[in-house]
Amino acid sequence: MKNQSFGNWQTVVAGIVAAILVIFSFNSFIIINPGQAGVLSILGKATDGALIEGIHVIPPFISRVDVYDLTVQKFEVPGESSTKDLQTLSARFAINFRINPIQVVDIRRTQGTLENIVNKIIAPQTQESFKIAAAKRTVEEAITKRNELKEDFDAALGQRLDKYGIIVLDTSVVDLTFSPEFAKAVEEKQIAEQRAQRAVYIAREAEQEAQAEINRAKGKAEAQRLLAETLKAQGGQLVLQKEAIESWKSGGAQMPKVLVMSGDTKNSVPFLFNFANLQD
Template sequence: MKNQYSQNWQTLVAGILAALVLLIGLNSFIIITPGQAGVISILGKAQDGGLLEGIHIKPPLISVVDVYDLTVQKFEVPAQSSTKDLQDLSARFAINFRLDPIKVVEVRRKQGTLENIVSKIIAPQTQESFKIAAARRTVEEAITKRNELKEDFDTALGERLDKYGIIVLDTSVVDLAFSPEFSRAVEEKQIAEQRAQRAVYVAQEAEQEAQAEINRAQGKAEAQRLLAETLKAQGGALVLQKEAIEAWRQGGSQMPKVLVTGGNSNSSIPFLFNLGNLQDTSAPQ
């Protein structure tokens, strides 16, 4: 009985020891996957040298490994500023960034979590960078030279975040808004420009119409001049006869009441008589 009790106790102790060995073994290494970096802390103190992808040995039970995502992170950050001409300007930036694996230990010591990095580093530095870019130009230049505004912002933000171990990959302006007063001024200016352009168009249209009238009048006068010269020249009577025949045809080929004919072949003055009068005189009384 006593031997059986001793054997059971030894089995229990062996099981506990095996469990402890397994637990210690599992806590003696850490696997860092691609796109991650780890920072090992022993008794609460971060150790130099970040842990990159692979298997790493660490002291069991007394160490903790904080793993950071090194892939591209995206956050939208609002910012407000005043322009060179003291107009209020607000924007929202979409910022793509990632952590520098070489400086991940410094990030762990100074900023801690990714949430702290965004709220305590990226957001205020975005605000300051936007102030620098906006203060260099007027509000109209911020509209017409938006690319230059973004370039100044990118330069200022990249320089400020680099010292924190944050690499800025790209930024984009999600929204750019102005004060209500400036928006109304822009709208009124656009309306005035549209009205001015409409007035210019109407003036040009009137000028073109007037020129067309002049051209038509000149053309008509030139035609009359040429006709007069033709009538004065030899053969003018033939022209009048031709005009009479054309008028006759256009009237439906009916006998006109007024017939134009030459007195003789050598006469330059046409002879006109009214056939209607002849018909009236020939009718029985």
């Protein structure tokens, strides 16, 4: 009976020891997956050197491992600033970034969780970077030269976040808005520009028409000059008389039976025609 009780106690103790060993074994190892890095803290103090992917032995019960995702993260961050011409410009940025694995221990010591990184570092630095980029140009330039605004923003944000161990991979402007007052001013400017373009078109049209009139007048004057030279030449009066007859025939009026034209011999050649012979 006594030996049986002793044996039962041995079994219980062995079970307790085995359970303790199992618990120790589960708390003595940690697996870091690809795309992750761990920071080991012993008694609340972060140790140097990040834990990379694989299995790691850690002190049980007195240690803790904070795991950070090193893959690309994306967050949308709002921003608002005043432009060079003191207009309010609002934007929303989509920021793709990842944590620098070399600095993950410093990030754990200074910033803590990824949520803290976004709220305490990325969001305010995005706002400051947007202010820097927007202050260099007017609101109209910010809209019409959006790529240049983004380039200045990217440069400022990348430089500011790099010292915190945050690598900016890409940014995009999700939304860019301006004040209602500026929107109204833009609309009025467009209307004014359309009116100015219409006025320029009308002026050019009038100018072209005036030039056409000048060209027609020059052509008419040249024709008259050539006609005058023809009439002055020998036989010119005959040309004039022929033109008069042709005009009379085509004009539809009743032609006279006899037409007599005379004048001095210097300026005209008298002639006598019987127009009855010219009619059908």
